[in-house]
Amino acid sequence: MDIQITAEKIRAGERRALARAITLVESTRRNDRALSAELLVAVGTDHQALRIGLSGTPGVGKSTFIESFGRMLTGQGLRVAVLAVDPSSTRSGGSILGDKTRMDLLARDRLAFIRPSPSQTQLGGVARRTREAIALCEAAKFDVVLIETVGVGQSETAVAEMSDLFLLLLAPAGGDELQGVKRGIMETCDIILVNKADGDLKPQAMRTCADYASALRLMRKRTQDPPRETHDFPKALAVSALQEDGISTVWGEIQTLATWRKNNGIWDARRARQARFWFKEEVRAGLLSKLTSDKAVQAQLAVLEDHVAQGKIRPTQAAELMISKLFPPT
Numbered sequence: 486m487d488i489q490i491t492a493e494k495i496r497a498g499e500r501r502a503l504a505r506a507i508t509l510v511e512s513t514r515r516n517d518r519a520l521s522a523e524l525l526v527a528v529g530t531d532h533q534a535l536r537i538g539l540s541g542t543p544g545v546g547k548s549t550f551i552e553s554f555g556r557m558l559t560g561q562g563l564r565v566a567v568l569a570v571d572p573s574s575t576r577s578g579g580s581i582l583g584d585k586t587r588m589d590l591l592a593r594d595r596l597a598f599i600r601p602s603p604s605q606t607q608l609g610g611v612a613r614r615t616r617e618a619i620a621l622c623e624a625a626k627f628d629v630v631l632i633e634t635v636g637v638g639q640s641e642t643a644v645a646e647m648s649d650l651f652l653l654l655l656a657p658a659g660g661d662e663l664q665g666v667k668r669g670i671m672e673t674c675d676i677i678l679v680n681k682a683d684g685d686l687k688p689q690a691m692r693t694c695a696d697y698a699s700a701l702r703l704m705r706k707r708t709q710d711p712p713r714e715t716h717d718f719p720k721a722l723a724v725s726a727l728q729e730d731g732i733s734t735v736w737g738e739i740q741t742l743a744t745w746r747k748n749n750g751i752w753d754a755r756r757a758r759q760a761r762f763w764f765k766e767e768v769r770a771g772l773l774s775k776l777t778s779d780k781a782v783q784a785q786l787a788v789l790e791d792h793v794a795q796g797k798i799r800p801t802q803a804a805e806l807m808i809s810k811l812f813p814p815t
């Protein structure tokens with residue numbers, strides 16, 4: 486791959502070049518990692534897209550919402566990139582990567598780009614290289630980048646560390662609604678969307694939305710930290726992705742919050758904090774990779790693993806012993 490030519494094609498908005506580049510940055514091969522680092526420098530950082538993270542439980546309608554929301558944006562002439570993370574099998578490591586089939590109308594839109602990626606072993610609902618994929622989409626001059634998490638539970642907050650706004654999608658009539666998502670992810674999200682507010686479910690959706698709105702107001706009152714938003718955010722809204730009802734209202738609220746953050750210095754401060762966070766994460770991942778690829782370290786780990794399995798030593802003690810061998814106390 487010619488890095489400079491590929492970078493020029495990406496900046497010109499060529500979709501095939503962008504797809505190949507994302508494949509490159511997702512590769513774990515040593516040579517590809519060096520090339521991807523060179524490519525990310527070559528494409529530059531001239532353009533900023535609005536990064537929107539989206540999470541929610543399986544079956545809540547994330548793909549339907551993204552298609553309706555994305556088509557509304559492209560209808561306004563905006564270029565939209567969707568980075569959808571699919572769960573990987575813990576046994577085979579494979580992923581279905583079927584998001585394009587669930588967003589067939591948006592996938593055919595000339596102003597949209599959809600890229601499914603496997604989560605592999607990455608926790609937090611995103612793939613290891615999602616952040617680099619976002620940077621490539623920004624270089625390709627996309628106006629909005631939507632990051633869809635795998636949707637597996639209550640700990641998907643990593644997407645909040647790579648997005649400008651974080652949307653949490655919930656379904657009505659799920660039973661014990663306020664326990665369905667714990668405080669951690671509720672404190673992280675900017676807007677809660679109660680989907681499927683149509684047909685027989687509409688009254689339940691409106692009640693669920695009101696419940697979450699009350700919970701968010703209580704959370705804002707009880708926090709001891711300085712307020713991070715205007716008095717209206719985070720907030721809860723009811724939408725119907727299937728009937729495209731309330732979608733434009735969501736976009737209006739997103740623009741309101743984004744504008745407020747930019748005008749009050751929060752936008753740049755948030756991105757700077759995220760950059761520091763991912764720097765530390767890359768250092769941790771790099772150190773772990775170096776350690777586990779060392780044959781001497783692997784041999785020591787194997788011995789300690791056997792001792793742990795045989796009950797000769799507790800896991801915590803074995804870990805402390807391993808760390809003390811790697812980094813002897815001075």
